[in-house]
Amino acid sequence: MEPAAGSILDHNHHLSLREFPYIIRWRDDRCKRCGRCTAVCPVKAIAPSVKVQRIVRSEGPLPAPTAVRATTHVVEQVTDIERYCTGCGACSLVCPNEAIEPELNPQNKFLHYKNKGGDAYKRGGRRNDPSVSTLDRLKFTRISMLTDPALDAGRHEFRIRSLLGRILPPEEMPLTLDNGVLGIDKKSGKFVPPVREIFPIMIGSMSIGALSPPMWEGLAMGISYLNEVEGLPVVMASGEGGMPPRLLRSKYLKYFIIQIASGYFGWDEIIRALPDMVEDPAAIEIKYGQGAKPGDGGLLMAQKVLKLIAKIRGVPQFVDLASPPTHQTKYSIEEAVAKMIQSMSMAWGFRVPVYPKISGSKTAKAVLNNLARNPFAAGLCIDGEDGGTGAAYNVSMDKMGHPIASNLRECYLDLVKQGKQNELPLIAAGGVGKKGNLAANAAALIMLGASAVAVGKYIMQAAADCFGDEYNRCNLCNTGKCPRGITTQDPKLYRRLDSDKVAERVVEVFKAADVELRKIFAPMGRSTELPIGMSDGLSIDDKAMAERLGISYAC
Amino acid sequence: MCRLAAITSNEYISPMEPIMALETMKEGHDGSGLGLTLKNLGGAFEKLKKYPIMSGICSMAGKKMLDDFMKKEGFTLKHEWKPKLKQVKGIVPHDYYFARAYDYPAAFRNKSHQEKEDLLMNTRLSLRKIGEPGEALFVFSFYPDVLTLKEVGDPLQVADFFGLDDDRLKAKIILAQGRQNTNYAIYLYACHPFFIQGFCSMTNGENTAFVPIREFLSSRGFPGYMGYNSDSEVFTHILHYAVRQLHLPLPYYKDIITPLKSTEIDMRTDREALRLMKQSLRSLCIDGPNVIIGFTPDGTCFMVHDAKKLRPGVVGGIKGRYALMSEECGVDSAVPKRDRSKDLFPMKYDMVIVSPQAEEVKVWNQQQGQY
Ligand code: SF4
Numbered sequence: 001m002e003p004a005a006g007s008i009l010d011h012n013h014h015l016s017l018r019e020f021p022y023i024i025r026w027r028d029d030r031c032k033r034c035g036r037c038t039a040v041c042p043v044k045a046i047a048p049s050v051k052v053q054r055i056v057r058s059e060g061p062l063p064a065p066t067a068v069r070a071t072t073h074v075v076e077q078v079t080d081i082e083r084y085c086t087g088c089g090a091c092s093l094v095c096p097n098e099a100i101e102p103e104l105n106p107q108n109k110f111l112h113y114k115n116k117g118g119d120a121y122k123r124g125g126r127r128n129d130p131s132v133s134t135l136d137r138l139k140f141t142r143i144s145m146l147t148d149p150a151l152d153a154g155r156h157e158f159r160i161r162s163l164l165g166r167i168l169p170p171e172e173m174p175l176t177l178d179n180g181v182l183g184i185d186k187k188s189g190k191f192v193p194p195v196r197e198i199f200p201i202m203i204g205s206m207s208i209g210a211l212s213p214p215m216w217e218g219l220a221m222g223i224s225y226l227n228e229v230e231g232l233p234v235v236m237a238s239g240e241g242g243m244p245p246r247l248l249r250s251k252y253l254k255y256f257i258i259q260i261a262s263g264y265f266g267w268d269e270i271i272r273a274l275p276d277m278v279e280d281p282a283a284i285e286i287k288y289g290q291g292a293k294p295g296d297g298g299l300l301m302a303q304k305v306l307k308l309i310a311k312i313r314g315v316p317q318f319v320d321l322a323s324p325p326t327h328q329t330k331y332s333i334e335e336a337v338a339k340m341i342q343s344m345s346m347a348w349g350f351r352v353p354v355y356p357k358i359s360g361s362k363t364a365k366a367v368l369n370n371l372a373r374n375p376f377a378a379g380l381c382i383d384g385e386d387g388g389t390g391a392a393y394n395v396s397m398d399k400m401g402h403p404i405a406s407n408l409r410e411c412y413l414d415l416v417k418q419g420k421q422n423e424l425p426l427i428a429a430g431g432v433g434k435k436g437n438l439a440a441n442a443a444a445l446i447m448l449g450a451s452a453v454a455v456g457k458y459i460m461q462a463a464a465d466c467f468g469d470e471y472n473r474c475n476l477c478n479t480g481k482c483p484r485g486i487t488t489q490d491p492k493l494y495r496r497l498d499s500d501k502v503a504e505r506v507v508e509v510f511k512a513a514d515v516e517l518r519k520i521f522a523p524m525g526r527s528t529e530l531p532i533g534m535s536d537g538l539s540i541d542d543k544a545m546a547e548r549l550g551i552s553y554a555c
Numbered sequence: 556m557c558r559l560a561a562i563t564s565n566e567y568i569s570p571m572e573p574i575m576a577l578e579t580m581k582e583g584h585d586g587s588g589l590g591l592t593l594k595n596l597g598g599a600f601e602k603l604k605k606y607p608i609m610s611g612i613c614s615m616a617g618k619k620m621l622d623d624f625m626k627k628e629g630f631t632l633k634h635e636w637k638p639k640l641k642q643v644k645g646i647v648p649h650d651y652y653f654a655r656a657y658d659y660p661a662a663f664r665n666k667s668h669q670e671k672e673d674l675l676m677n678t679r680l681s682l683r684k685i686g687e688p689g690e691a692l693f694v695f696s697f698y699p700d701v702l703t704l705k706e707v708g709d710p711l712q713v714a715d716f717f718g719l720d721d722d723r724l725k726a727k728i729i730l731a732q733g734r735q736n737t738n739y740a741i742y743l744y745a746c747h748p749f750f751i752q753g754f755c756s757m758t759n760g761e762n763t764a765f766v767p768i769r770e771f772l773s774s775r776g777f778p779g780y781m782g783y784n785s786d787s788e789v790f791t792h793i794l795h796y797a798v799r800q801l802h803l804p805l806p807y808y809k810d811i812i813t814p815l816k817s818t819e820i821d822m823r824t825d826r827e828a829l830r831l832m833k834q835s836l837r838s839l840c841i842d843g844p845n846v847i848i849g850f851t852p853d854g855t856c857f858m859v860h861d862a863k864k865l866r867p868g869v870v871g872g873i874k875g876r877y878a879l880m881s882e883e884c885g886v887d888s889a890v891p892k893r894d895r896s897k898d899l900f901p902m903k904y905d906m907v908i909v910s911p912q913a914e915e916v917k918v919w920n921q922q923q924g925q926y
């Protein structure tokens with residue numbers, strides 16, 4: 001194209017702000033030029049600038065406007081794709097005059113350009129799909145009315161508890177009968193797998209390297225408080241990368257599920273701590289896949305590998321820590337995976353449930369069937385496409401994976417066919433609480449067949465005010481520049497986060513979820529056992545979905 | 556809400572007795588059906604104790620199906636009881652009502668009790684399968700010394716229709732249910748009491764945990780766990796599963812359907828077994844609201860509630876005759892001369908157990924795990 005004005009360049013090949021996902025609305029009249037917004041911006045998407053402008057002024061007691069050309073300071077959004085505004089809103093948060101705000105630009109062409117230098121776009125967060133998920137479309141429609149009195153969530157006794165661990169089929173219980181009283185046949189040599197009683201919502205795996213020290217500490221304190229003071233047995237999974245050495249040797253270990261993933265990070269330290277452990281962990285999770293990024297491994301960037309992280313993970317400081325997308329040694333589920341489950345069980349004397357976690361996938365049923373035949377497999381966690389992550393390729397996050405609802409349902413019904421629905425608990429994750437409906441989503445999954453659900457992103461939002469959402473807001477978790485201090489190892493950033501506040505919020509969130517679960521189960525007439533697989537309680541406003549999930553259609 | 560009336564006695568009684576008790580509870584049922592199961596039969600069946608009795612209803616086509624099938628399987632007819640039907644307004648009669656005692660096929664005469672039981676159940680299921688299309692044939696029970704009658708209509712009118720006051724039919728244990736039709740279309744297989752291999756129970760109230768329980772039972776690989784036209788049928792099957800299949804003593808039925816809290820389990824001497832049971836049998840926990848009345852093959856009768864006791868029941872009587880009813884007025888009708896102060900209103904943790912021949916009544920307390 002010819003330059004429009006002679007030899008002056010017309011900014012061809014420059015991006016216009018219209019291509020950017022968020023456009024900064026800055027108000028000249030309100031801004032007092034304090035500079036806080038430009039200082040806080042994690043990506044330097046805005047910068048102070050100087051401009052010559054025509055300004056109309058009137059300064060005397062009577063209006064006497066005069067126009068002058070003067071140099072003024074402004075705040076401008078840059079049009080460098082590497083410094084795109086993420087819409088996090090940190091600038092608005094710090095602005096004393098409400099002078100600045102990012103605005104979502106739905107017509108953006110961000111993904112057309114975010115591959116500079118041939119680098120495919122990587123980010124943290126979750127799938128960018130703000131549509132209403134299946135979980136949020138499920139309604140609880142079997143309300144007990146006059147024929148079967150509804151229960152009172154405030155008056156009747158409720159037991160919102162689930163089981164984590166392989167459960168023996170009733171036919172195999174090693175029982176003895178003596179004078180009408182049952183006992184356990186200790187001489188039978190029958191292996192009775194370990195089972196934990198837990199609250200049906202757990203905190204899913206988020207690693208100590210991905211999370212900042214105050215974030216992890218806050219979650220851990222919240223969990224311990226819930227167990228010790230509130231009597232709510234909420235458990236939390238560690239994510240890959242080990243656990244703080246002191247925690248490993250503390251009595252609180254029993255509230256944690258330790259994860260082992262493809263990088264085996266942190267396991268030197270864990271194995272070393274084994275003889276000093278005073279409690280067994282709640283369980284061991286073997287991660288084979290993650291719903292947010294099926295087929296993509298993990299990456300903890302060098303700048304996040306500080307002293308503590310390096311020690312816990314047993315690696316040198318400041319090196320990129322890549323977890324391969326797959327376990328390099330696991331070539332078959334029949335042998336290698338079975339062996340891994342067995343060796344992990346053996347490490348704790350078969351006192352700890354060991355279960356794999358996979359990404360939601362059409363192949364989930366095949367995995368499940370293998371586990372169903374393995375008496376040491378303690379369950380299966382299926383992580384659906386709406387799950388979150390600290391770092392992944394955008395394409396993995398947006399386009400790979402399977403929604404959790406039908407995947408879970410299919411697996412559950414498969415277990416029902418084999419009569420093993422109570423033997424192998426299914427843990428569902430991926431998008432629970434996406435729109436804030438934590439208890440409702442959890443209850444829906446339970447009624448579709450889950451024994452428990454895991455949440456990650458939701459807890460970051462609810463407990464630590466993570467900015468992320470499904471409009472690609474913020475999602476800088478992979479960069480170490482988390483403006484909330486949640487996913488960073490930079491002390492300047494993480495000192496923004498108060499671990500006590502996080503713990504407090506964790507407690508509030510779970511207490512509220514407990515109340516809400518009762519509010520859902522009471523009118524459906526369930527209180528003593530979790531309504532696992534009580535699919536007659538659910539309906540959906542779409543016939544095809546109803547058919548797929550084996551529930552009723554209601555409109 | 557359905558009304559339940561059971562009488563257990565050491566003497567033969569007429570089915571009119573529990574039906575009259577139902578009549579006193581009339582406000583509670585809408586007369587949409589009557590179901591009766593009789594055990595320890597008197598009258599003509601008294602001398603036929605070892606022969607299995609098939610009870611059912613059929614059309615003429617169904618009767619042929621039945622005759623052909625039984626002949627093919629090698630059963631021989633020993634005796635047949637047919638009600639003397641009266642025309643009663645509101646009851647549309649089926650073609651044929653029957654209770655037939657058969658002798659086992661020759662190959663089975665010397666088989667074990669269990670093998671015989673399985674044969675009888677499988678025969679019943681086969682007949683159900685061929686007879687269900689077009690509702691040609693309904694078979695409610697096929698077992699020695701047990702007879703079942705079911706029909707849609709007001710209990711007293713149904714009794715009149717069957718001519719039950721003619722003294723021909725008598726038994727020592729009779730379970731009767733006056734049906735209150737709620738969610739389900741009236742279908743004969745959905746009428747209580749339900750029976751499987753010597754175990755019988757009837758229930759009132761809905762069963763909110765029906766679907767997971769049904770799925771669990773149906774996936775046990777036991778052919779008899781099917782049907783489920785009523786959400787209450789699972790209560791009978793859980794009883795059968797616990798006592799016959801898992802060999803658990805009867806009181807553990809209570810521990811299965813209404814498991815204790817962990818802290819309560821810790822107080823029981825059999826806590827280790829209970830912990831395991833609570834996990835393995837988690838899917839069979841009921842959430843009420845129900846009262847369950849039933850009997851086991853040895854003639855023990857029992858009453859038990861869901862943990863919230865939203866459907867209370869009462870047991871009262873004298874040695875040799877006890878009534879287990881959903882309403883006190885029913886007990887008054889069945890055993891008027893008794894010490895009312897001794898009536899039992901089982902509480903949340905209780906299971907009332909009346910021994911065979913109505914010898915004695917005991918309350919088993921779940922918290923203590925003893926009588
Ligand atoms: S919204 Fe966030 S990324 Fe955008 S300018 Fe403000 S601080 Fe920077």
Ligand code: SF4
Pocket residue numbers: 088124125460465466467468469473474475476477478481482483484485486487
């Ligand atoms: S606030 Fe932190 S954790 Fe949340 S999306 Fe932004 S960078 Fe990620």
